[in-house]
């Protein structure tokens with residue numbers, strides 16, 4: 001049996017996403033941005049964030065190999081789907097659901113710098129600072145959270161729970177959450 005404990009309510013998330021959108025709108029005033037969502041976890045965050053960004057904006061998506069059905073990162077990151085458009089000379093904002101070990105975003109940052117964007121920033125809704133293996137920082141962070149496995153608002157466990165409006169801690173009866 002899975003138990004869900006609310007960590008961040010949809011109201012708290014909406015308020016924070018509006019703040020992040022306002023900050024991005026100020027930082028890139030008068031310019032265009034390309035939001036690159038990391039599939040699939042970042043889709044809901046991207047959809048909400050994009051509507052809080054008052055700039056000329058386009059979307060693109062990228063997919064990398066993930067945890068699969070396990071909670072542990074394999075350590076190896078592979079590109080499964082590339083972006084559809086050129087990033088050259090663009091203000092790129094990589095949009096991710098959660099920054100955990102940092103392996104995924106370090107890999108993507110390296111990949112995308114190779115495409116010669118004008119600027120490259122990272123927006124992560126959640127940040128599990130204590131789990132970091134790679135020393136990477138997001139430019140826009142929603143919430144720093146403790147080392148708990150969370151689901152909802154796009155985040156999954158074995159593809160489930162992405163549709164929960166709140167972000168919840170997933171607890172299992174064997175105590176391994």
Ligand code: IMP
Nearest residue numbers: 073099100101102103104149150155156
């Ligand atoms: P990193 O490469 O370890 O930073 O992991 C980033 C990816 O791991 C995220 O895009 C998520 O897909 C996944 N992830 C990390 N922590 C969690 C969690 O608590 N719940 C769900 N997915 C997570």
Ligand code: MG
Nearest residue numbers: 039040041097
């Ligand atoms: Mg993800």
